Amino acid sequence: MFKRLIHGYSQLLIEHPVKTKSVTCGVITSLGDAITQNIVNKTSSSDNHSLIRSCKMFAYGCFLGPIIHNWLKLLEVVFPIAHNATTRQKFITTLKRVGFEITIYSPFITSFFYSVNTTIDYYYPDEKTPDFINEQRLRGDSLVSVLKSKIERDLVDTYSVSVRFWPFVQTLNYFFTPLIYRPLVINFISVGWNAFLCSKQQQ
Numbered sequence: 001m002f003k004r005l006i007h008g009y010s011q012l013l014i015e016h017p018v019k020t021k022s023v024t025c026g027v028i029t030s031l032g033d034a035i036t037q038n039i040v041n042k043t044s045s046s047d048n049h050s051l052i053r054s055c056k057m058f059a060y061g062c063f064l065g066p067i068i069h070n071w072l073k074l075l076e077v078v079f080p081i082a083h084n085a086t087t088r089q090k091f092i093t094t095l096k097r098v099g100f101e102i103t104i105y106s107p108f109i110t111s112f113f114y115s116v117n118t119t120i121d122y123y124y125p126d127e128k129t130p131d132f133i134n135e136q137r138l139r140g141d142s143l144v145s146v147l148k149s150k151i152e153r154d155l156v157d158t159y160s161v162s163v164r165f166w167p168f169v170q171t172l173n174y175f176f177t178p179l180i181y182r183p184l185v186i187n188f189i190s191v192g193w194n195a196f197l198c199s200k201q202q203q
Helices: 002-015 015-041 052-079 087-121 131-137 143-176 179-202
Strands: none
Touching: 002 015, 002 179, 015 052, 015 087, 052 087, 052 131, 052 179, 087 131, 087 143, 131 179, 143 179
């Protein structure tokens, strides 16, 4: 049964790579949000799960999937690994990819997460929208002002956590995992990471 699922998913990755990665990322992101709502940030038994919040995170994840897909393709172009490369050459190139990623991609994608979700919370608030966003929105602060506050509050802290976590994960991923399955590895590891991000977003 498991082998059939893996085979079917592999076929979808081959035939519809972007769509498959998009939906997968959406599901994983909403799962991280569910963990945040029901475990990390749950304060009482009456604190109900917000389906609207999960739908927002699913939509964000679907949008994020193609970005991850194209980023991994870019790394293959910028830092190619020859088929006859030695283990040492492959490892050095892997470290270059990881270094490039934490320098360029990590701060971008962290800013992107907070910018997109803060914008959604600003225009479409729900019961899980952070108090500070509601307060600034209700007193008439502009979206730009709210975004600036959010980035100043959380970007550096989140980025500092990411550079202690993702380089190790991505070194193993880039070195051992075939390209077609790398987004899947990222997505599964991201269940916990997305729970952390969603928790930060809801603070």
